[in-house]
Amino acid sequence: MASSSLPSLPPVSGTDPSSSVLDAFRISIAKKISDALEPLTLEQAYAGVDYGKKGEDFTVALPRFRLPEKPDALAKKVIENFQADDFVASIKHDKNFIHFQLNTTSLVRETLTQIHTLGPQYGVNTSGKGQKVLIEYSSPNIAKSFHVGHLRSTIIGAFLANVYKACGWEVISTNYLGDWGTQFGLIAVGYEKYGSQEELQKDAIKHLFDIYVKINKDAEDDPEVKVEAAKFFRRMEDGDESALKNWREWRELSVKKYETEYDRLNVHFDVYTGESQVGQKSIDDAITRLNEMGLIEDHEGAKLVNLEKYKLGKAVVRKKDGTSIYLTRDIGGAAERYEKYKFDKMIYVISSQQDLHVAQFFKVLELMEFPWAKSLVHVNYGLVQGMSTRKGTVVFLNQIIKEAKTVMHEQMQKNEEKYNAVEDPEMTSEELGITGVKIQDMSAKRINNYNFNWDRMLSFEGDTGPYLQYAHVRLASIGRKNPHLLPLPSRSEIDIATLTTSTHAREIAFLLGTYPDVVKTALKTHEPSGVVTFAFRLSHAISSAWETVVVKGEEDIEKARARMWLYESARDVLAASMRLLSITPLERM
Ligand code: ARG
Structure with missing residues (x-):
């Protein structure tokens, strides 16, 4: 169990805040709604709490509750009843919707703590137990x-x-x-x-x-x-x-x-x-x-x-x-x-x-x-269309693996300095190639046909397998480059206040918090593309943070440690999502 320092909440069936950190925030939102809109039950309100669109954490669409009053009147009740707390910092009424902004400190602290406490178990659930x-x-x-x-x-x-x-x-x-x-x-x-x-x-x-x-x-x-x-x-x-x-x-x-x-x-x-x-x-x-x-x-x-x-x-x-x-x-x-x-x-x-x-x-x-x-x-x-090697048609699995590896190997050799720093270029190029093939395959909805395209799938630019590996390698390198910060002290001693002022850090923490939901959705839809999308969103958020959320050279040790914790958490969750896709995350490339 991941211990939480937040006030206790009533239980809602199908939720588990101890493994799915955002459930706690959703329950607190649901409670605010159901308290204000009686006879709406907590369960009914919970079912109406959705992820928000850009910039909003969570959103509730009022008409879905089918209550006799108009959305405006309902929103008014919720707003009059609202008091900011450790879960929710603010709310906003917008036509049929109410948007909720979470308390940043709680969000960041709870999410990182849960990831740390659960380790490799973060993101998994027990819904299929006994089946x-x-x-x-x-x-x-x-x-x-x-x-x-x-x-x-x-x-x-x-x-x-x-x-x-x-x-x-x-x-x-x-x-x-x-x-x-x-x-x-x-x-x-x-x-x-x-x-x-x-x-x-x-x-x-x-x-x-x-x-x-x-x-x-x-x-x-x-x-x-x-x-x-x-x-x-x-x-x-x-x-x-x-x-x-x-x-x-x-x-x-x-x-x-x-x-x-x-x-x-x-x-x-x-x-x-x-x-x-x-x-x-x-x-x-x-x-x-x-x-x-x-x-x-x-x-x-x-x-x-x-x-x-x-x-x-x-x-x-x-x-x-x-x-x-x-x-x-x-x-x-x-x-x-x-x-x-x-x-x-x-x-x-x-x-x-x-x-x-x-x-x-x-x-x-x-x-x-x-x-x-x-x-x-x-x-x-x-269907997959147009797969052939550069020499002709592919008919065997080993040809696909070999070709992917060769293309990646050639790519890597273009940057001699970097190439020489890679310990095992054979293994690395093969894994990169396979990641490229897999990501291309799982990027869109299963039912779509796609064109097999060596150049595109093995490029380091755009949402490709090699890009994903690169994002992971970069995260893995922070620890190597900042050994003076490791091992991190007990997490409760890390002052995360410095992270909460960065919108980039907040965005990363929120995304990390969604991972348990990403896994649950994948089970429901049988679609790998949702996990691929998650991995890329996370990689993009991390890449936007690099310039402002800096570890190396940061003299304030408290700040540096908090940031290090954030990136370590990001690496763990990115790696978990890659493993779910059967991809082995690389440490160097
Ligand atoms: N061997 C078949 C093929 O290559 C696919 C088998 C699919 N599985 C099954 N239970 N029919 O077309």
């Missing part, structure tokens, strides 16, 4: 390309896993590999022709992809190839050990390779599963259940579920030759996961190109009357 979420993301296809769509799923999924953890949920991260389907029959046929153990060991993902491309070409000229492939896949589905042997090795080597690449991206999975892992029994059970419920139609030997009533077309669940398909594996797979994990929620991070597919299998599960079907969530996202 379990399974998050499926990344899910590339073995032997096909790892395209930017998979990269987006990886980036957004890793973010969601962090957010749910920060909100107290038990999280299981799952990678559902595309490791099954007729294409594996095709690759098997291709492997006989073009395969090489040596190449496979060297880079399984690339080798299998090359084979896949070649055999697809062959198949265009020779229809026999497809027939062979279908026969082979049939044997795989029947569990024929001789047909499965190679496939097993391909899968294992591919997973190994992916694991090292995910590691570099700071992304980790608890479970690698895949389409191949969905048991035949779950699939058969699903089809039986659908049959019994009268949901299946026969169409020239294939079986389908008619979803036209729901504007979702007709979903084929079994092919004529009896082999399973993508959709059915998702249906059976979901049921298996529920049996295994008994999740409270399951999230699929899948491109909006598959909206129909996901809507279909969610609907089928609902029609099958699984009570947990309503706990499934599809987090979708738009």
Whole structure:
């Protein structure tokens, strides 16, 4: 618990001033409103306290309370009742609104104290305690390309896993590999022709992809190839050990390779599963259940579920030759996961190109009357256009990482002096590059398409990944440059009065105070962009403060210490927001 020196407040459900410092100020505002506007309750008033627009801390829109009196009359009551206190310094009536300005000293002191007391726990909450979420993301296809769509799923999924953890949920991260389907029959046929153990060991993902491309070409000229492939896949589905042997090795080597690449991206999975892992029994059970419920139609030997009533077309669940398909594996797979994990929620991070597919299998599960079907969530996202390296098209994840790193490395070398001061330029340029890729990906709403642009994303100017890292590095350097101030004395002995006269310092403190809300909003919206916006707003506020809120050279030790405390708090929270985005904050660059 972060101790507070403010007067005590009545509790409001859903709030927790001990972990979310601004809740205290909001409750005090709500109390002022409800006291003046009886019979409005404290809870009702609280729900009406919003962040203010530019220059205002909090704002209440009076009409939302639906009270019989006019806003002017209501405002008058609130103002007559108002007395400045440790929470609120002043209020202002403006048409339908009342704006509240917080007491600066309390704001700065309470915020910095809470950040210090809670340490790495600042910003997290326990709203998801006791609940379990399974998050499926990344899910590339073995032997096909790892395209930017998979990269987006990886980036957004890793973010969601962090957010749910920060909100107290038990999280299981799952990678559902595309490791099954007729294409594996095709690759098997291709492997006989073009395969090489040596190449496979060297880079399984690339080798299998090359084979896949070649055999697809062959198949265009020779229809026999497809027939062979279908026969082979049939044997795989029947569990024929001789047909499965190679496939097993391909899968294992591919997973190994992916694991090292995910590691570099700071992304980790608890479970690698895949389409191949969905048991035949779950699939058969699903089809039986659908049959019994009268949901299946026969169409020239294939079986389908008619979803036209729901504007979702007709979903084929079994092919004529009896082999399973993508959709059915998702249906059976979901049921298996529920049996295994008994999740409270399951999230699929899948491109909006598959909206129909996901809507279909969610609907089928609902029609099958699984009570947990309503706990499934599809987090979708738009397309990434125009990603290629400077040499050509990108198809592999390691190419993306490598290219980002190379571009950053070249950038860094342009400033020789700085470059020489960096201890590990390899690691640093890779992290900078990856940060650039991630920030570009998460800057706008998920559903938007965007153009992959190396120059823009890896620039140090504008709201880019490297800029964010730079902001953090700069904050991290203050301690190194002012060792005489460290360690800071007990925080209660620091005189923050000198900070309260600076509007820049006040703005930083207020932003820092909003961080717990930023995390809560991310949980609700599943949007990384809100966190990215926060990180940039904070970085901009800090950069505006540099010239006036100076540490180095400040002779008044009290002042210097207070400022140092402010910047340390800013660094901690900026780093926390970056980690939430799966970015590793750099100490130097
Ligand atoms: N492997 C699929 C693809 O690359 C994505 C899998 C998405 N997840 C799922 N449960 N269908 O298109």
